[in-house]
Amino acid sequence: MRTHFIAIGGSAMHNLAIALKDKGYQVTGSDDAIFEPSKSRLEKKGILPEEMGWFPEKITSDIDAVILGMHAHQDNPELAKAKELGLKIYSYPEFLYEQSKSKTRVVIAGSHGKTTITSMILHVLNFHQKDVDYMVGAQLEGFDCMVKLTEDNDFMVLEGDEYLSSPIDLRSKFLLYQPNIALMSGIAWDHINVFKTFDDYIEQFRKFVASITPGGVLVYNEEDAEVVKVVENAENYFRKMPYRTPEYEISNGKVFLKTEMGDIPLSVFGAHNLLNLEGARHICHTLGIMDEDFYDAIMSFKGASKRLEKVEREDKGILYKDFAHAPSKVKAAVKAFCEQFKNEKKYGFLELHTYSSLNPVFLEQYDHAMDGLDEAIVFYSEDALKIKRMEPISPELIKEKFKNENLKVFTNAEELHTYWDLLDKTQGVYMMMSSGNFGGLDLAK
The missing domain is CATH 3.90.190.20 (Mur ligase, C-terminal domain)
Known part of the structure; x- marks a missing residue:
C-alpha cells in the first residue's frame, strides 16, 4: 500500500509514518519544517523528505491513502492536488481506525491523565509480553515508536484526544475510533480556541460515550462530577465500571499502594497518578491481566515522558x-x-x-x-x-x-x-x- 503524509514532521504524524514503514507500506511525505527528534527518526527510516516545502507533483494517482496532519492548512497545494485526483484523504485518527476496525479498540479519553493511563496499560502489557497495537502521546521506556500497527494483533490501545482531527475534519479525534472498551478520566474545560463554552467541550465527551459500540465497556472516574453526569445521562447500552483513588501512604519519601496483597511500592507519586493507576488496572483486567500481575508490573513504571x-x-x-x-x-x-x-x-x-x-x-x-x-x-x-x-x-x-x-x-x-x-x-x-x-x-x- 502506498501512503503519502501531508505534514509528516508532526509528533504524531511521524510516528504513524514510521509504523507504516515498519509494516511494509511505501511511505512518502512533505512538510515545510521538521524539527528534532522527528527529523532524525524519519531520516533513520529513509522517509525524511529531501527538501522542505509542498510539492503537488508528489501527489499521483497511484497513492492509496493521503494522510493529512493538523499542521497543514486548508489551501495546502498537495491537498488541492489530492482532491483534484479524487484520492482517499484521511485524518490521522481516521486512518488509525481503518487500521484497527477488525480489532478490539481500547480508547483512553479525558481532559487529563490519558497519556499516563495509556502508558501504564502499555507498560503492564509489555511487562507480561502481551502484544497489542497502540498509539500513545508520549515516548515510553522500552518502546521505539509511539505507534504500532500489525496485521495479527487482536487489540489496539489508543490515547483518545478531544482536539480536532484535521483542517478539513473538525470532529474530535476520539469520535472516530468507535471504542469497544473505553475509559474516561476526567472533564475540565480545555482548548478554548476551539470549544468556546464549557458545554461545547462537554458535548464532545457525550458524543464519545455515545460512540462506544453496543455492549461495550466504559471504565470511568466516579470522583469527577462532570464525568458522572455524562455517564448517567448516556442513552446507549454499555457496561459501566467506576473507579476511584485507591488507598496509599507515603513513608520516607516512597509511595506505597495499599492492596489485599500487601503494600506495593511505586515509582510514581501524587493522588492523581494513583487515580490514573486504578483506571489502568481496570482496563488491564478487561484485557485478561489479573491484579497480582498488574501490581507486579506497575512497580517498575517510572512515569510517562514529561509527566512529573x-x-x-x-x-x-x-x-x-x-x-x-x-x-x-x-x-x-x-x-x-x-x-x-x-x-x-x-x-x-x-x-x-x-x-x-x-x-x-x-x-x-x-x-x-x-x-x-x-x-x-x-x-x-x-x-x-x-x-x-x-x-x-x-x-x-x-x-x-x-x-x-x-x-x-x-x-x-x-x-x-x-x-x-x-x-x-x-x-x-x-x-x-x-x-x-x-x-x-x-x-x-
Missing part, C-alpha cells in the same frame, strides 16, 4: 518537569508535588503560552492553581502575545486570576533566566510546568 519526570541535574538538585499547562493538570501536579515534598521548600514554575492559557476569560480557571508552593512563578512572553495577535496581559491580572498575591510574574525570558540562575538548586525542590521551554531554559544545569 525527574530531571538529572549536574548539581544533583531535585527537579521535576511536567507537561502540565491546562488548569486541571497544573492543580493536580502542584497538589502531588506538595504532598510528596511536605518538609522541603517548594518552587513551582508555570509557563503560559497556549491560546487558552493566555485568554483573559480562560485565566479564571487557574484560581488557586499554585497554592501550597513556597515560591510560585508564572512566566509568559509578551512577544508570544504579539505573535498570536492577542491583547496584552498585565502581571496584576495574572495574580488576580490565580488568586495568589505572592505570585512572581515574569514576562521577559532574560529576566526569568537571571532569577533562575541566582537560585541554589541544591536547596529546596523544583517543578517546571510547561509544554514549552521557558524561553530556552536549560533545566539540567
